Amino acid sequence: MKNLTNIKIHGILAEQLGQSEWKLAARSIGEAVKGIQCNNKKLYKQLLENDKKNIKYRVLINDKDFTVEEGKDPNTVEGFQNSELVMKSDSIKTIDIVPVLEGSDKLMSILTIIIGVVLIATGVGAAGGAAMLMSGGGGMMATAMVLGGVGLVAAGITNLLTPMPEFGDFREIEQGGARSYLFNGPQNTIREGGPVFVGYGRLLVGSHVIQAASDTVDVDAEVAPKLSWGGADALALNYYISRAGDRLDKAVEKWNEKIPGD
Structure with a gap:
């Protein structure tokens, strides 16, 4: 009897399956x-749901990345079928499936493509062959897995062909190394061209100014207490002509008091 293979699931996928x-x-x-799916009944579902969250996986065989036949492209059907991902071997002692963050470099893109092919291989195997993809419940699951795998392959190729845009040194931007020509005043002023962060969940972080504007409104210094900012009567000059005349008369009276009479 063949020795059992130790299969280990890492990270968030292990938490979702409830077993590692x-x-x-x-x-x-x-x-x-397929063995994990038969015992747990959750693996296929979690792989499809995690794909929507851009969670990818790295597959290790005996603590090493899989190998492909020299001169073959693992992104083609022929190259994939001649790789360790589908080849049967009695020398497989450990298999690790490790969630990884999807990066922008070529290595991460290649890993994305490989993961898509793994899903395709699993889907075909679940139906008992490509000819049975469209028959029965198992065929429906296999079809879903194939479609998911094709999507991952397309995403990986897109990453390879579309490099990430290059930004300036954000530390220089954040620390005020370059003077902003957008506006000034706030301490966290930032120049144009910096990346805009997208946060998920509850975060305790500093603010990031996207846009600032200011309005100037002229008001009389003697605005009555009943008036408030934002009211229709406070959005323009508020001159009280009769009150100004009274002040002028009082000022003249004071001046007359200080000037000696004839």
Whole structure:
């Protein structure tokens, strides 16, 4: 009897499945994935749901990245079928499935493509062959897995062909290394061209000014207490002509008191 293969799921996927390790008689990645699905009933569903969250995975065989036949492209059907991802071997002792962050470099893009192919292989295996993809409940699941895999492959190719835009040194921007020509005043003024962060959940972070504006409104210094900012009667000059005349008369009277009479 073949020795059991130690299959370990890492990170958030292990939390979602409620279990991180299995010992199964698996001779390939496809058998390992199908074995976990048969025992747990959650793996396929979580892989599809995590794909919507851009969660990818790195697959290790015996603590090493899988190998592909020399001269073959793992992104093609022929190259994939001749890789360790689908080849059966009695020498497989450990399989690790590790969630990884999707990065912008070429390595992450290649990993994305590989993960898509793994899903395709798992889908085909679940239906018992490509000819049975459209028959029965298992075929429906396989079809969903194939479509998910194709989506990941397309995403990986897109990442390879579309490099990330380059930004200036954000530390220089944030610390005021370059003087802003947008506006001034706030301490966290930032020049144009810096990235805009998108936060999820409750965060305790400093603010990031996107736009600022100011309005100037002239008001009389003797605005009555009943008037308030923002009212219709406080949005323009508020001159009380009769009151101004009374003040002028009082001022003249004071001047007359200080001037000696004839």
